[in-house]
Amino acid sequence: MASPARLHKQREEARIASERAAERQETLQGSEHELALAQLAQHKRQLQGIQSLEARQAKKAELMQEWHGYIDGVLAADTGIPDPIISQMLPWLFDVGDIDRALTVGDYLLRHDLPAPEQFTRDLPSLYTEMAAESALNCPGSLNAEQLAEVLDATTGHDMVDEIRAKLYRALGEALHDEGNLEDAVTHLRRAVELNPKVGCKPLLAQLEKELTAQMPQAQENNAHT
Incomplete structure (x- = not known):
């Protein structure tokens, strides 16, 4: 589980990156966002390697603890900048039963007319x-x-x-x-x-x-x- 200090740092990095992209009217970029994308890809690979649905859900719940700071930062900025990471959080939050966060993320994505994760038709x-x-x-x-x-x-x-x-x-x-x-x-x-x-x-x-x-x-x- 991520430490409170790490979650705070993650929250501020996500908030600042989102606000900076909105001010410049550009897509999310920078080393912090690249690292977050790499972490998301790694987590997806970890989940894909687990055949048991029960074990996969347990692992997903564990991994989601590391994304709370990022989610809170994006929601705090409330810029509506397209971001594949926050889109992916919606199904994962529902999957692990974090309903309050899932509804908050869903409302955010809906209000800003953002897309579903790329794997969904x-x-x-x-x-x-x-x-x-x-x-x-x-x-x-x-x-x-x-x-x-x-x-x-x-x-x-x-x-x-x-x-x-x-x-x-x-x-x-x-x-x-x-x-x-x-x-x-x-x-x-x-x-x-x-x-x-x-x-x-x-x-x-x-x-x-x-x-x-x-x-x-x-x-x-x-x-x-x-």
Whole structure:
């Protein structure tokens, strides 16, 4: 794990390099950035050499500790300079379950219209939407309804295939259900099924619709006595 002093140095180098490139309206360059790119390439090679998915994820979580300073520096500068390193951090952060940082990086990349990592054929909005949704669906509770709603709001104006957006509506609907918001959960689950009938939430939707219908007479009765 990188020391606090090293992370601080890394943060300041990344911030200064990003700000300098923005001031000069040029691409990122310099020895510090070249070293960071070389480190990223080395980390990719290390991960590619591990066949076990479980072991690879454990190694990725270990390696990600060395990138916190860089990520924080780029986010602090907030220049939007294209940088393959910060783009690569998005899927890696989701992979290791560092959700808060993943969402912050995703928002940064989206706001500045930056590209997805080069190994992905999807554009950044689609990648961000799908990774947030799949993280929530594969690990319930990892993202709350508020976080998923923010991803939905941020990506609503971007074009993407319906199947990806349906996953996000499903994830948000399930999160709302878990938090006890039955009516909004039904609304979002219905939208998910509209976008993709095979999204996988029809049984839950049918169950919640029955519960909602059962609650309506009770609510009407309560209103009548008020």
